[in-house]
Amino acid sequence: MSAKGPRRSLWVEALVLGLLALLVAGAERAGPPIVAGAATIASVGLLLLGGTLAASLLEGIGLPHLTGYLLAGAVGGPHLLHLVGHQAVADLAPVNALALSLIALAGGAELRLEGLRRGLRSLAWAALLQNVPVMLLTGAVFAAARPLVPFLRDLSPGTLAGVALLWGVLAITRSPSACLGVLSQTRARGPLAAFSVNFVMSSDLVVVLLLALALTVARPLLEPGTTFSPAALGELGHELLGSVSLGVTLGLLLIAYLRFVGRQLLLVLVAIGLVLTNVIDYLRLDWLLIFLVAGFVVENLSRQGPKLLHAVEGAGEVVYVVFFATAGAHLDLPLLGSLWPAALLLAGARAAFTVAASAVSTRLAGDPPALRRWGFAALVSQAGLALGIASRVADAFPTFGPGFAALAVAVVAVNEIGGPILFKIALDRTGESQAEAGEEAEAAPSIT
């Protein structure tokens, strides 16, 4: 493939996208679809095109591709232009789950034991300071922001404390997909990239643990009459043990397949992703953790890791475009407009505590200057995990849950847009970015 060339002009892309949007909108108004799912297919196409072109445009000003995908989804989605409807977004859930399972598998394969061992000191200090302190401090700011948040005003002090605890857990979720997406684009190599991927991937486990603990502790505060019950911890143990076991099994199966067959790998991964994401819901296991563990096992218990990564990366940006453009379509920008003072305050506080925790932990760990200065950058992004927790809280606590989820969506919108930009800037500034615009084509792996 050829590489660098003159940039397409903005108006050509805008015109083309506009024409396509008109075509899709016109077809929808022509009547009900003749073939079921036709609107969804057209929507995916529009998201892919919009995301790809927006990413290409934003790249010119140094922004990450993910931002383009998110913006395309948000603008074309059901909350703004409505080119992609609610039904289409809902129909895309299996595709989204598949994309995320591939991303998690790649994330696990990026975790190398050797790297973890080398960065153990940094990771330990970061885990200590980025989780519980940030959770408690952000929860405190949340409680203090009571006048700005309508659904908090009528809560008793005890209930408020319980809700704040849950908010604190939500605040320490990070986005493995955003981290990997930016790393995939920049092909960054160096201490910041290594620390970011190791910490963000492993923090998923910490969040799952803390969420279960927080729910157990908060439930008596949130639901008068209920008492402290450690049963939830037993369920958590089952979930974690089951997820790790299934992940290890899947990883070993993949090693055997890679070793003895090795063909049609992307197809096999897609089949596994589609099948397991359905089964795992039924088994109540954490499928993100399962795929992370499977990737980790393949990378660290065999020599097949590069093959696995090659196959997953083979799907290229298409996986990321679909995933993040759909995530963008979920972003409720009008809601952000109505909740923006509280959302900005909470997002700002979270970012400030993350920066402070990073400054202290990197100093205590004796990290290199790049990490001391930019170690927080990958930890700002939030996405699916945070929204998943918000949705779980909304289901479990109908009295305040919907308001909690709405505020979470608004805050995640801020972090989801700002986080990847920050991480890309950090990788560029530290000189760890390997691929500039034109080089990506040459470095891109084969699709097969």
Place this chain on the structure above:
Amino acid sequence: MRILALLLALLAASYLGGALVARRGRGTLASGAGWLALGAVLGPQALGLMDGPVVAAFRLIAAVAVGWVALAVGLEFGWVGGRRIRLGALLLGTLGSLACGVAVAAAVGGALAWLEPGAGFLARPDDLVLALGTGAALADTGRDLFRWGAGVAGARGPLADLLAEVGDGDDLAPVALAAAAFAVAPGGVAVLAPAARVGVEAGLGIVLGGLAAALLGSDFRRNTVLGVLFGTSLVALGLAAQLGLSWIGAGFLLGVVLSLASRHREELRALALEVERPVVLPALILAGAMVDPRAHPRLLPLLVAALGARLLAKGAQGALVVAAWPAARRGGGVAAGALAASGPLGVAVGVAFALRFPGPVGGTVLAAAVASALAGELVATPSARAALRAAGELRDEDPPAEAGAAQGGRA
């Protein structure tokens, strides 16, 4: 845990499929027949591992695969292996496949009239759609067998070139027949006359092809190209499906216009072929699983009529090729049998009809496409091998296994 069993079956199938194709000179799965058979075995009619809900979940993937096959065929139209197809071979391929498609449609129409007295010859709209659809699915000579021959069996020479050109150059007729079938079908943009529907479909493909070419004009990086190609093909597919038009036709024209308008046509063709492999295999498995022997009360006689007409038409076309081309004469009369090869385009047409016309019409067209692929495997593969050997063009009888693996994936 039926779904887990399916997963294990897919893993095993992937291994078996790869292993079979890698075995030189024995199992030959150039048409994708192995994957079709696998789908049939896993499907609701046999083991039942892929039941109704699973098949429904895979439909979106199958539809995307059909769109991609149409795009890839359009991108390659008029070209084979980086060179232009000679005009004579292009004409022979196009007219031959058109004649074959019309003969199959006529045979199906005749069989329907004979089996159901009083129905008349293609007098009912559904009969016309069924006949045209079967004609479209069975019209072309699959290109993959000859690519497989060149890639795996190491065939090189005038006969190998000619067969590849005829196989690659005859894709217009099935696309046109499918467009005609969609245009005369009830439903869809019913306010428009059939000719106008074809016009809308053509316009859609041309506009989207032009837009894709404009987008790829100066920024031709792999990630951008994949996004634009997938994006435009999905928009074409979604819009055509929304309006009840043939998405095979829209995707094909998109590819043709893009190939004509883009200065990166060589890279685009290479990329389309590369992506086709992982995209098409699930569709082949699904197609096999969707085949239902009870799709039409007269399915068996209809299949016999359709396949018989195809074999006769391809035999006649082959005889013409042998008579007219000295290169073909070197392969002997058996070279004619090679033109019975079928492949992903025929199956893609079958899947498109099954998705658009669920019931007897779609089920029959899909069953005919799958049966044609299997029959082609039995007839065309040994014929091609014998003809190439007779012509002295089968140089490498013991190719490396890696080549087999690489080509086998093309299925």
